[in-house]
Amino acid sequence: MDRAIAITGLGIISNLGFNSQDYWENRKSKQNKSSEITTFDTANLKARKAYPISNFEPKAFIERRFIKPLDQVTKFCISGSGMAIKDAKLENTDKTRVGLVAGSKYHGIYSIFNIKETYHQGGVDEVSPVFFPGTVFNASGAQAAIEWKLTGPNCTVNTGMASGLTAIIKGVEYLLLDKATAMISGGNEMLFEYTMNKYDRLDRLSCGENDEEQCRPFDERRNGMMLGEGACYFSLESTESAQKRQVPVYAEIINYSYNYNPDEDSICESFIDCMQQALMVNGEKYNEKIDLIVADGCGDLQLDMIMAKAIQATFNHNPFITSNKGCLGHTLGASGAFNLLDGVLCIQNQAILPVQNLFDPILPINFVTEFKETTVKNVLITSFDPDGNNACVLLRKA
Amino acid sequence: MDKKVVVTGYGALACNGNNTDTFWDAILNGKDGYSDSHRYIDSEFPFKLCGLINNFEAEKFLTHDEIASLDRSAQLGLAAATMAIKKSELNINLIDKRRVAVIMGSTCGTNLAVEIKDFVKNWYTDREKVDTENYTQYNHSSIPNAISKKFGFKGVSYLEGTACASGNHSIGEGIDLIKLGKADVVICGGAEALNLLPHLGFNSIRSLASKKCAPFDKNREGIVIGEGSGVLVLESEDHAKARGGNIYAFLKGWSANCDAENITSPITDGTRCAQLIDICLANAGVNRNDIDYISLHGTGTPKNDETEANALRLSFGDNWMRPNVSSIKSMIGHTFGAAGGIEAVISVMAIQDQKMPPQINLSEVQKGLELNFVTETQKAAAINNVLSLSFGFGGCNIATLFSKYN
Numbered sequence: 001m002d003r004a005i006a007i008t009g010l011g012i013i014s015n016l017g018f019n020s021q022d023y024w025e026n027r028k029s030k031q032n033k034s035s036e037i038t039t040f041d042t043a044n045l046k047a048r049k050a051y052p053i054s055n056f057e058p059k060a061f062i063e064r065r066f067i068k069p070l071d072q073v074t075k076f077c078i079s080g081s082g083m084a085i086k087d088a089k090l091e092n093t094d095k096t097r098v099g100l101v102a103g104s105k106y107h108g109i110y111s112i113f114n115i116k117e118t119y120h121q122g123g124v125d126e127v128s129p130v131f132f133p134g135t136v137f138n139a140s141g142a143q144a145a146i147e148w149k150l151t152g153p154n155c156t157v158n159t160g161m162a163s164g165l166t167a168i169i170k171g172v173e174y175l176l177l178d179k180a181t182a183m184i185s186g187g188n189e190m191l192f193e194y195t196m197n198k199y200d201r202l203d204r205l206s207c208g209e210n211d212e213e214q215c216r217p218f219d220e221r222r223n224g225m226m227l228g229e230g231a232c233y234f235s236l237e238s239t240e241s242a243q244k245r246q247v248p249v250y251a252e253i254i255n256y257s258y259n260y261n262p263d264e265d266s267i268c269e270s271f272i273d274c275m276q277q278a279l280m281v282n283g284e285k286y287n288e289k290i291d292l293i294v295a296d297g298c299g300d301l302q303l304d305m306i307m308a309k310a311i312q313a314t315f316n317h318n319p320f321i322t323s324n325k326g327c328l329g330h331t332l333g334a335s336g337a338f339n340l341l342d343g344v345l346c347i348q349n350q351a352i353l354p355v356q357n358l359f360d361p362i363l364p365i366n367f368v369t370e371f372k373e374t375t376v377k378n379v380l381i382t383s384f385d386p387d388g389n390n391a392c393v394l395l396r397k398a
Numbered sequence: 399m400d401k402k403v404v405v406t407g408y409g410a411l412a413c414n415g416n417n418t419d420t421f422w423d424a425i426l427n428g429k430d431g432y433s434d435s436h437r438y439i440d441s442e443f444p445f446k447l448c449g450l451i452n453n454f455e456a457e458k459f460l461t462h463d464e465i466a467s468l469d470r471s472a473q474l475g476l477a478a479a480t481m482a483i484k485k486s487e488l489n490i491n492l493i494d495k496r497r498v499a500v501i502m503g504s505t506c507g508t509n510l511a512v513e514i515k516d517f518v519k520n521w522y523t524d525r526e527k528v529d530t531e532n533y534t535q536y537n538h539s540s541i542p543n544a545i546s547k548k549f550g551f552k553g554v555s556y557l558e559g560t561a562c563a564s565g566n567h568s569i570g571e572g573i574d575l576i577k578l579g580k581a582d583v584v585i586c587g588g589a590e591a592l593n594l595l596p597h598l599g600f601n602s603i604r605s606l607a608s609k610k611c612a613p614f615d616k617n618r619e620g621i622v623i624g625e626g627s628g629v630l631v632l633e634s635e636d637h638a639k640a641r642g643g644n645i646y647a648f649l650k651g652w653s654a655n656c657d658a659e660n661i662t663s664p665i666t667d668g669t670r671c672a673q674l675i676d677i678c679l680a681n682a683g684v685n686r687n688d689i690d691y692i693s694l695h696g697t698g699t700p701k702n703d704e705t706e707a708n709a710l711r712l713s714f715g716d717n718w719m720r721p722n723v724s725s726i727k728s729m730i731g732h733t734f735g736a737a738g739g740i741e742a743v744i745s746v747m748a749i750q751d752q753k754m755p756p757q758i759n760l761s762e763v764q765k766g767l768e769l770n771f772v773t774e775t776q777k778a779a780a781i782n783n784v785l786s787l788s789f790g791f792g793g794c795n796i797a798t799l800f801s802k803y804n
Contacts, residue, residue, distance in 0.1 A: 116518070137559040138559040138791070138792055139792060143661060143792070146661060152656065155559060197525055258556075260552055260554060263550070270552065387540070388543060
């Protein structure tokens with residue numbers, strides 16, 4: 001990257017809170033927010049718990065009056081992106097130069113099943129035109145643009161579970177090519193019975209009696225991931241733009257990388273390659289400068305080990321490692337954006353957030369299990385999809 | 399960032415041609431591919447006409463494992479990409495696969511996987527009987543990833559979502575990846591399989607036609623839903639030259655903006671789309687009076703056609719009747735996320751063959767929507783610059799500009 005991109009606004013819709021202070025405090029105290037799912041039937045599933053958002057009031061964040069046609073993930077997106085815009089004080093800037101990139105893996109799934117169910121039960125004439133827009137993959141990002149009057153580039157990208165971080169990278173690229181002066185980028189996902197059924201049937205979810213059903217990233221006792229939901233958005237602009245507008249900068253993105261691994265036998269090598277590319281900044285290797293890695297550890301038996309081995313192979317100086325999925329669950333397409341949020345907040349607070357439910361690490365590397373105040377200058381953010389999509393972002397203190 | 403981007407391969411299939419050559423031949427001859435056979439439509443469904451590829455020869459392009467594991471959208475995308483890569487004569491064993499990216503656009507993605515009868519029946523009765531293959535097929539990112547996996551590409555691979563502008567958007571972002579130095583080669587375009595959802599949705603907003611799609615015609619009724627895929631191989635000019643590849647066109651620039659007004663309706667005065675065209679021309683460094691042909695979005699809905707005609711009048715001013723224009727949706731229907739990819743392919747082939755795709759079903763142009771429509775088949779013309787327009791649901795607008803390579 002020939003210039004740094006500043007993060008000037010944060011927008012958070014999560015089970016840990018709806019602003020950065022609440023998120024930080026809850027994440028710091030390792031509050032386990034997983035609970036039994038009540039919004040759909042889990043009687044025939046092996047897994048029963050997830051990390052739902054229980055007290056989200058969309059009217060607190062969305063200004064339009066008629067919000068009934070919007071599905072939950074769209075409400076998340078509009079709310080999170082709006083929060084980031086306001087936090088960056090972008091409300092009164094020229095909106096023709098402000099765009100939005102959303103990341104999601106299952107966007108629209110609620111509306112898709114809703115319409116199909118209506119059709120199967122009542123026939124074609126029962127399908128409502130009001131709920132159709134939500135089925136389209138880019139609906140949430142487009143609705144956010146409508147709500148906040150953003151007429152710059154607008155799209156939704158999908159790299160599976162790496163979608164959120166990929167969306168942020170696409171936002172950075174629009175800025176590097178001067179196609180916008182500010183980009184609102186992040187990810188969103190909602191908890192839905194199809195995804196729960198899918199991962200349950202594929203034996204990817206943690207399950208069991210009592211405390212067996214628990215998300216334990218990088219722990220020897222891990223037995224699968226747990227699903228979460230939410231939205232996490234960032235306002236991005238050039239450092240010069242932030243200075244000119246005299247707005248505070250949370251952190252700067254100084255490099256990024258993304259790749260794909262077409263070969264199941266080389267997942268680890270591919271992930272290492274992605275990290276190494278992000279760590280090479282204008283010809284300078286940043287490996288030894290990294291203070292913290294926000295890893296995508298989700299409690300999966302194989303993937304956590306692959307990730308831990310990749311980190312071990314990439315760094316010689318034992319940097320700190322954290323993961324947020326013990327507190328958030330796997331928010332799928334939003335996950336990478338939440339990983340970036342952890343990095344940003346650790347830089348801002350000069351402290352490191354711990355990994356929840358980690359007592360017996362799978363490898364002797366520097367996992368942080370208790371909240372730690374320390375110097376945090378450079379952070380590597382990672383995101384990963386088992387289908388082969390990887391993304392990394394390198395953050396530095398402004 | 400001053401790298402030039404060229405097109406070195408292309409591949410497409412749609413209802414009027416199941417491979418690039420037959421498709422292009424049908425387009426130039428004004429042949430449509432509509433049929434009333436639709437795998438979902440029962441007797442109660444009021445709209446039967448569609449652009450289904452009845453003779454998709456999946457086994458010509460895909461392995462048995464790929465056919466079994468991939469949703470139809472991903473299969474169509476893989477077929478078009480395979481043809482595009484073959485056309486490019488890229489030596490897969492010699493190129494740096496870490497420097498090859500894949501971007502594919504789609505509106506409905508892999509929705510078909512959760513529409514097939516067995517899934518629907520089991521989902522509502524006994525979920526334990528749902529085939530796990532259904533779960534793995536419902537994976538939108540499998541559309542680009544299937545291409546990366548087949549050819550071993552290791553650059554970024556992602557699905558682009560801007561609804562009906564997705565295919566064109568993926569090509570625009572392909573330019574960006576090369577200009578940013580993130581890739582030497584980008585495989586990009588769009589893919590879409592017919593599925594139930596858009597039929598239900600567009601029927602609910604009264605935008606489906608009961609007869610053949612007739613963009614800009616006085617008696618047009620709306621869209622006819624089609625399926626297909628169109629894919630380009632983009633390279634930096636330096637990379638293409640170094641390997642001795644054939645160059646079929648320059649891809650000089652692109653633009654993106656958003657109406658930010660209404661989720662289903664465009665801004666019909668054309669202002670936003672005129673801005674889009676202006677930005678694209680500036681980005682490409684091409685004078686508007688040098689545009690020879692415009693591939694219209696032209697869906698056949700009243701609001702789209704009005705928007706597009708107004709946009710061209712605003713952007714081209716007194717010369718709005720100068721460029722030749724047509725919408726191939728008159729022949730293949732609206733292929734949603736694939737449309738921009740397929741229209742990119744015809745833009746390149748028009749430059750290559752110096753022939754313009756016609757627009758059919760245009761008996762009497764709607765008053766106020768007059769443009770310089772190409773209605774003649776096999777129309778030869780000097781074509782140096784082509785503008786391709788796509789407007790997506792949610793007001794997402796994309797323009798790309800292709801030029802003759804000298």
